[in-house]
Amino acid sequence: MKPIKRWMISLVVCVCSTFGMAAVRMENVEYQSSAGTFEGLLVYPADAETNLPGVLMIHNWMGVSEETRTQATRMAELGYVVFAADIYGKGVRPTTAEEALKLVGTYRADRKRFRERLQLGLETFRAQPGVDKNKIVAVGYCFGGTGVIELARSGADIQGVVSFHGGLDSPAPEDGRNIKASVLALHGADDPHVKAEDLAAFEEEMRVHKVDWQLVKYGNAVHSFTEKGAGDDNATGAAYNAKADARSFEDFKDFAREVLAGGQSSESPAQKP
Amino acid sequence: MKPIKRWMISLVVCVCSTFGMAAVRMENVEYQSSAGTFEGLLVYPADAETNLPGVLMIHNWMGVSEETRTQATRMAELGYVVFAADIYGKGVRPTTAEEALKLVGTYRADRKRFRERLQLGLETFRAQPGVDKNKIVAVGYCFGGTGVIELARSGADIQGVVSFHGGLDSPAPEDGRNIKASVLALHGADDPHVKAEDLAAFEEEMRVHKVDWQLVKYGNAVHSFTEKGAGDDNATGAAYNAKADARSFEDFKDFAREVLAGGQSSESPAQKP
Numbered sequence: 001m002k003p004i005k006r007w008m009i010s011l012v013v014c015v016c017s018t019f020g021m022a023a024v025r026m027e028n029v030e031y032q033s034s035a036g037t038f039e040g041l042l043v044y045p046a047d048a049e050t051n052l053p054g055v056l057m058i059h060n061w062m063g064v065s066e067e068t069r070t071q072a073t074r075m076a077e078l079g080y081v082v083f084a085a086d087i088y089g090k091g092v093r094p095t096t097a098e099e100a101l102k103l104v105g106t107y108r109a110d111r112k113r114f115r116e117r118l119q120l121g122l123e124t125f126r127a128q129p130g131v132d133k134n135k136i137v138a139v140g141y142c143f144g145g146t147g148v149i150e151l152a153r154s155g156a157d158i159q160g161v162v163s164f165h166g167g168l169d170s171p172a173p174e175d176g177r178n179i180k181a182s183v184l185a186l187h188g189a190d191d192p193h194v195k196a197e198d199l200a201a202f203e204e205e206m207r208v209h210k211v212d213w214q215l216v217k218y219g220n221a222v223h224s225f226t227e228k229g230a231g232d233d234n235a236t237g238a239a240y241n242a243k244a245d246a247r248s249f250e251d252f253k254d255f256a257r258e259v260l261a262g263g264q265s266s267e268s269p270a271q272k273p
Numbered sequence: 274m275k276p277i278k279r280w281m282i283s284l285v286v287c288v289c290s291t292f293g294m295a296a297v298r299m300e301n302v303e304y305q306s307s308a309g310t311f312e313g314l315l316v317y318p319a320d321a322e323t324n325l326p327g328v329l330m331i332h333n334w335m336g337v338s339e340e341t342r343t344q345a346t347r348m349a350e351l352g353y354v355v356f357a358a359d360i361y362g363k364g365v366r367p368t369t370a371e372e373a374l375k376l377v378g379t380y381r382a383d384r385k386r387f388r389e390r391l392q393l394g395l396e397t398f399r400a401q402p403g404v405d406k407n408k409i410v411a412v413g414y415c416f417g418g419t420g421v422i423e424l425a426r427s428g429a430d431i432q433g434v435v436s437f438h439g440g441l442d443s444p445a446p447e448d449g450r451n452i453k454a455s456v457l458a459l460h461g462a463d464d465p466h467v468k469a470e471d472l473a474a475f476e477e478e479m480r481v482h483k484v485d486w487q488l489v490k491y492g493n494a495v496h497s498f499t500e501k502g503a504g505d506d507n508a509t510g511a512a513y514n515a516k517a518d519a520r521s522f523e524d525f526k527d528f529a530r531e532v533l534a535g536g537q538s539s540e541s542p543a544q545k546p
Binding site: 183189190203206207210211212213214215216217218219220243246247250251254258 | 456462463476479480483484485486487488489490491492493516519520523524527531
């Protein structure tokens with residue numbers, strides 16, 4: 001899936017959205033490849049300067065949604081430009097868990113296609129104005145948490161990936177050798193959707209390939225711990241957990257600050273001969 | 274070991290020690306119980322106000338040492354008053370690994386004695402001027418990392434414990450039911466001194482007793498990852514790791530900020546009728 005005929009239309013959807021003290025600027029971004037048309041969401045801090053470090057965000061099983069807008073806003077308020085890529089394709093937005101599960105299954109079974117769409121999202125993000133191409137962290141939730149690790153396994157040249165309650169299994173653990181990004185896996189210690197053997201295999205993959213990796217386990221947290229819409233009943237296997245949400249956001253902040261610090265900026269004189 | 278005949282002598286050893294921008298004030302504190310005499314180290318931020326939140330620090334296998342002074346200074350520079358308690362007793366400072374191992378073995382085999390000395394350290398800390406008795410986090414390194422979890426298992430009424438590369442095993446996992454403190458275990462993912470089954474048992478103890486717990490695994494890190502004196506050869510099983518050191522310090526900071534925020538201060542009017 002080479003994005004040979006790609007073009008982009010930016011539609012200003014929301015000039016300024018205020019959440020508390022900070023404000024952000026939000027745009028829908030339509031992009032294409034031979035695989036079809038996609039619709040992502042680009043969020044800038046309201047007082048954005050040029051050449052900002054970026055957060056590539058990969059949505060959960062429901063596609064780009066209100067939940068995505070909430071998380072993207074939260075990160076843009078920190079001073080990052082955020083691009084929520086669209087893996088499913090424009091208009092493909094499941095409305096039931098059944099539909100979502102089916103879609104997730106498709107990409108989990110076809111990692112090549114998953115990676116192509118992740119890479120397309122990354123390239124599209126890099127083509128946006130005001131983004132520092134050399135300072136990008138990818139974050140993802142559940143399905144997207146699997147996605148960002150797949151992006152790293154594809155050899156993407158980004159600074160880091162953060163998986164929030166993502167599936168960590170891999171049909172090809174040898175692909176760990178391609179990982180250049182630092183990896184942070186944020187995991188609910190009681191998440192029934194991540195099997196113990198998959199967690200162990202993930203650790204082994206990271207270890208064998210000497211990846212710069214970290215894993216955080218949040219006690220009493222199950223799947224979807226960042227998502228208020230998941231309710232509060234751990235017995236269902238997926239539930240919001242205010243502590244794990246706040247802690248994982250701090251962990252993201254520390255990680256992004258560290259891996260995006262210093263280094264070569266994409267607009268540095270050295271890159272503009 | 275009731276501290277019935279306890280008295281304290283504070284010896285001003287170092288009025289002001291400057292490390293970079295911040296400065297601290299350091300004192301040796303001698304204290305006693307029926308078990309003998311102990312000598313801890315009390316470190317205040319140079320510009321200390323009264324009623325500061327406190328960090329109780331439990332030393333590694335070498336006792337209160339230069340390494341302890343370094344770590345205590347680092348935390349006092351954040352604005353905490355730090356008390357490095359003495360578990361071994363005054364003058365008991367091993368000079369070889371063999372001596373240290375023997376001492377560690379004694380306390381690991383006699384958890385009751387270990388807990389008594391941990392509790393004595395905590396009581397001594399609470400009796401110092403300028404400490405907010407109701408805002409205390411205990412941190413420990415290696416042997417001390419085991420110690421702070423034992424302190425929590427003893428039912429200590431403190432806000433949190435942080436174990437840096439500590440042994441996590443327990444001869445009495447049912448004591449997890451006594452834990453009131455939030456628990457943060459910071460662990461080198463390749464630490465050969467913490468067996469996989471002990472790590473699993475620790476997680477199970479936390480889970481069963483619904484402790485507020487978190488575990489962080491730092492990839493490529495072995496035992497002693499915070500200690501520069503441990504060298505840099507992972508093959509020995511203990512080595513300094515700059516990334517894991519910096520990351521674990523950030524994790525400590527986030528945790529302490531969270532668990533010490535708000536709540537009842539020991540000098541609040543409600544406590545002074």
